[in-house]
Amino acid sequence: MPLSPPTIRRALKHTRTINIQAFARDDGLWDLDAQITDSKTNDIALASGLRPVGSAIHDLTLRITIDTIFNIVDAEAVSDAVPYPGFCNxxxxxxxxxIGLNLMQQFRQGLSARMSGVNGCTHLTELAQILPTAAIQAFAGDVINTRDGANDIPDSPQPFQLDRCHALRLDGPAVVQFYPRWAI
Structure with a gap:
């Protein structure tokens, strides 16, 4: 269901786009390439100069390489468009x-300790915060078993996604319907 239509006339002024792609590598590792872009619908005067309509104010990309247990083994960031060239980039x-952080074990706290404030770029650090759930989605069905089918080994562990959101709480109707073995 889409959002309700606006009841008051409005004009688009700013667009932020976030795109994350996950790649399984031939060496068994995974790359998450995350990009954030900001643009305006009008020319904007910045301290560093005029940005014409449609040109990116921010065009930032962060790649993290992870193993199949969510450890970050490499990271790279580039800034192709920034408001303060020669500084932000x-x-x-x-x-x-x-490198060394684990996306599933206090990642956001580790990210904050290492990259918050003047130790990082606000936008790249904000982008990094959503990588744990992107990794889970990337691994779903490939690395993480997301089903409780009849072919599962009887003593197999509970599927990873259960009891991690309101829809898949163990005492909820979705678990009863789709994962009855784990319902409580």
């Missing part, structure tokens, strides 16, 4: 500090 190498 110098922080990319610092995102190597993400």
């Amino acid at each position: 110098t922080i990319g190498p610092d995102y190597k500090k993400l």
Whole structure:
């Protein structure tokens, strides 16, 4: 169901686009390529100069490489469009500090400790915060078993996604319907 139609006339002024792609690599690792772009519908005067309509104010990309247990083994960040050229786009190498973190084990706290405030780029760090759930979606069905089918081994562990959101709570109707073996 879409959002309700606006009841008051409005004009688009700003667009932020976030795109994340996940790639299974030939070496058994996975790359998550995350990009954030910001643009305006009008020319905008920045301290660093005029940005014409439609040109990116931010065009930032973060790649993390993870193993199948969510450990970050490599990281790279690039800034192709920034509001302060020569300044914003110098922080990319610092995102190597993400190496060693695990997306499923206090990642956001580790990210904040290493990259918040003046230690990182606000937008790249914000983008990194959504990588744990993107990794889970990427791994679903390939790395993580997402079903409780008849062919499962009887003593197999509970599917990863159960009891991690309101729809898949163990005492809820979705688990009763789709994962009856795990319903409580």
